[in-house]
Amino acid sequence: xxxxxxxxxxxxxxxxxxxxxxxxxxxxxxxxxxxxxxxxxxxxxxxxxxxxxxxxxxxxxxxxxxxxxxxxxxxxxxxxxxxxxxxxxxxxxxxxxxxxxxxxxxxxxxxxxxxxxxxxxxxxxxxxxxxxxxxxxxxxxxxxxxxxxxxxxxxxxxxxxxxxxxxxxxxxxxxxxxxxxxxxxxxxxxxxxxxxxxxxxxxxxxxxxxxxxxxxxxxxxxxxxxxxxxxxxxxxxxxxxxxxxxxxxxxxxxxxxxxxxxxxxxxxxxxxxxxxxxxxxxxxxxxxxxxxxxxxxxxxxxxxxxxxxxxxxxxxxxxxxxxxxxxxxxxxxxxxxxxxxxxxxxxxxxxxxxxxxxxxxxxxxxxxxxxxxxxxxxxxxxxxxxxxxxxxxxxxxxxxxxxxxxxxxxxxxxxxxxxxxxxxxxxxxxxxxxxxxxxxxxxxxxxxxxxxxxxxxxxxxxxxxxxxxxxxxx
Numbered sequence: 001x002x003x004x005x006x007x008x009x010x011x012x013x014x015x016x017x018x019x020x021x022x023x024x025x026x027x028x029x030x031x032x033x034x035x036x037x038x039x040x041x042x043x044x045x046x047x048x049x050x051x052x053x054x055x056x057x058x059x060x061x062x063x064x065x066x067x068x069x070x071x072x073x074x075x076x077x078x079x080x081x082x083x084x085x086x087x088x089x090x091x092x093x094x095x096x097x098x099x100x101x102x103x104x105x106x107x108x109x110x111x112x113x114x115x116x117x118x119x120x121x122x123x124x125x126x127x128x129x130x131x132x133x134x135x136x137x138x139x140x141x142x143x144x145x146x147x148x149x150x151x152x153x154x155x156x157x158x159x160x161x162x163x164x165x166x167x168x169x170x171x172x173x174x175x176x177x178x179x180x181x182x183x184x185x186x187x188x189x190x191x192x193x194x195x196x197x198x199x200x201x202x203x204x205x206x207x208x209x210x211x212x213x214x215x216x217x218x219x220x221x222x223x224x225x226x227x228x229x230x231x232x233x234x235x236x237x238x239x240x241x242x243x244x245x246x247x248x249x250x251x252x253x254x255x256x257x258x259x260x261x262x263x264x265x266x267x268x269x270x271x272x273x274x275x276x277x278x279x280x281x282x283x284x285x286x287x288x289x290x291x292x293x294x295x296x297x298x299x300x301x302x303x304x305x306x307x308x309x310x311x312x313x314x315x316x317x318x319x320x321x322x323x324x325x326x327x328x329x330x331x332x333x334x335x336x337x338x339x340x341x342x343x344x345x346x347x348x349x350x351x352x353x354x355x356x357x358x359x360x361x362x363x364x365x366x367x368x369x370x371x372x373x374x375x376x377x378x379x380x381x382x383x384x385x386x387x388x389x390x391x392x393x394x395x396x397x398x399x400x401x402x403x404x405x406x407x408x409x410x411x412x413x414x415x416x417x418x419x420x421x422x423x424x425x426x427x428x429x430x431x432x433x434x435x436x437x438x439x440x441x442x443x444x445x446x447x448x449x450x451x452x453x454x455x456x457x458x459x460x461x462x463x464x465x466x467x468x469x470x471x472x473x474x
Contacts, residue, residue: 315357
């Protein structure tokens with residue numbers, strides 16, 4: 001038998017605060033935990049009972065713990081209080097507990113086995129990745145290799161994948177890689193650019209329409225959901241999808257059912273969903289431009305592609321590969337790039353990433369008069385780039401993210417945002433305009449009783465703000 005006394009019980013204090021004194025003890029969580037812990041430790045049926053409780057007017061809480069046999073005639077009542085109607089229920093509980101414990105032991109054994117073979121598994125994944133990408137994608141940094149390994153691993157699953165990255169980083173290549181390495185590789189990969197259609201046209205493209213559904217609908221047309229049935233549906237630029245259509249997309253993903261525009265008939269579909277975007281979807285959620293439930297439905301597995309400026313070792317081999325492709329296309333003999341020109345290419349920040357690099361090499365091949373690309377052959381912005389400009393680019397990109405985050409936290413209130421960032425409202429306004437955050441900064445008033453109507457504001461009524469912070473946050 002165990003007798004124990006404990007103090008400052010949260011259950012007892014809350015009961016006194018909310019309901020006053022009670023006629024019976026109230027610390028059920030405490031004695032339930034004690035009973036379960038001791039029973040598990042001893043491997044036998046043990047129950048604790050509270051005999052004194054602060055909620056009943058006692059100075060402290062007191063409990064008694066005994067094994068089943070020691071409780072005598074009280075055992076049946078205790079079992080009932082703990083949710084067991086009979087001893088058979090107790091036996092069933094312990095049988096289930098032993099089964100779970102055995103399963104855990106086997107699971108830990110499998111985990112240990114997988115850990116001991118991590119090196120072999122990593123080599124197999126790496127080999128499969130290299131075979132999959134072949135000569136189509138140049139990788140020189142471990143971070144990029146890890147991203148491609150993830151794409152190859154997730155390809156075997158059917159869960160949705162969200163590929164994020166700046167424009168020109170290779171999102172479409174990764175999507176194609178996932179499809180080609182999946183069990184659906186022999187089926188269709190159907191793509192749609194969500195930014196290329198109006199809301200009504202995009203709905204028709206995705207779900208299809210029936211004859212007469214709208215002007216010009218002269219026949220029934222299946223949508224991309226139907227064309228991608230048992231295949232893969234790629235939603236490119238998913239961040240540009242209108243809000244109204246996002247709700248319909250969410251329902252189609254969750255239920256696997258669609259309706260053509262103008263029809264009441266439900267059609268079962270089974271595509272795998274891949275999505276890509278260069279937008280910050282979490283910032284869009286905070287600004288009310290993207291549905292949070294759709295975001296969590298699409299991001300079962302997220303692949304984040306690093307920008308080209310974070311993998312400079314890939315630039316020289318990419319340049320050589322592009323040279324071979326472009327010179328063959330233009331039938332022009334350009335053998336390489338001068339050291340000075342390569343230094344400029346390495347120093348540039350590449351906001352357009354790989355796509356911009358390819359266009360720069362293409363332009364250089366066209367304008368060069370020799371067999372080697374010189375600095376003068378490069379685009380103007382690359383020729384006059386410097387490490388200082390790269391640093392400023394990275395800092396300003398980080399500054400935009402900070403401002404967007406603080407604006408979202410303050411629900412678009414510019415005054416509160418400026419105060420949190422320790423800058424003036426005018427400085428905040430200029431930065432919001434520079435970073436295209438004006439929509440994010442529209443004021444939203446929580447307290448309408450205290451907030452003056454917008455139309456009644458005037459410059460004379462606004463409090464004067466003195467700018468005391470430097471121009472850049474960083």
